[in-house]
Amino acid sequence: MIESLFIMLIFMKIGFFCYGGGYAMMSFLQDYVVKYNWMSIKDFTEIVAISQITPGPIAVNLATFVGFKNTGVLGAILATFGIYFPCVVMSVIVSKFFRKFSETKAVKNIMNGIKPASAGLIMASAFSIGIQEIFSQTEFNGIYNYIKSFKPLSFIIFLVSFILLSKTKINPIFIVIASAFVGIFIF
Template sequence: MEYLRLFLSFFKIGLFSFGGGYAMIPLIQSENAMYNWISSSDLIDIIAISEMTPGPVAVNSATFIGYNAGGILGGIIATIGVTLPSLLLVLIVANVFFKFSKHPLKTMAFYGIRPVIAGLIISAALVVAETAFFKSGISLNETAENIFQLISLQNVFIFVLSLLLLLKTKINPVIIILISGILGVLI
């Protein structure tokens, strides 16, 4: 039963997510909250690891969550579930897309989808930022007398340093990720 639940959940995520892996993160979080496959902090760690490993974020996340919930077979089933909708949709759309490539409805539909994708990505960024910048067990929704008790200053420092390096230099982002990881360990 767990395998069927994994497959259907990740099939739904793959089917209803537009905009790539980052747009899938809110849906993955929602399904994970419903079935409690992994903790929220583990999910954020999975996203970070998925960004550094080869392959799409959604596929890597599905594989890890599936493995955690149902072993090797669970990882395979979740991965197939998240990738199968894309494969099927590409096969179907490819046959129709070129027939109607100049049709104005196609163009308008794609313009309508763009803001939704941006909203999903911003939502995922806020959830990741909340986990990254605030100490464990504290939410952005909570009020506090002293904001410095809430904020993890080392994470803010690493974020600002990484952002400056990305914007002001031509250092490869992989090197910046490695430097940030080392700083995290040292600090």
């Protein structure tokens, strides 16, 4: 019970201090998951992949999976509540404030500042997860060992997916599904 409440409080903290959706939250989630040994980096990466496939917001899916994996159904419920609660509270407060002051220069400047910060958080998370998938060694202890842990097939899947996403008009969902099947057959 205590561990479930602790997980809920951590997810409330993440929900209060992250703006920009599930992808912006991932780097914070990863930090806490590692810090409290809730699961390995590999497990976290797999849960991120599962969360992208399952219906619903990615942050809620991640919270539910982390809570369930660590303390069962109660943990899943409390972690999900923890991630939702700050959003509901902030939405009510901000909507009243925003309606009143939306056309002021200060509010417009704040909104313009939040956009690049969210993009930076998303890029940091994508980079971190990408490195973990392309290199089997998660900690740097010498360039030789790091290069030795390089997984060329993972890099090829990434590179082909990136090229298809940036150079064609193929729906990203099809690219993700195709990459998943290729990964299943190769690994």
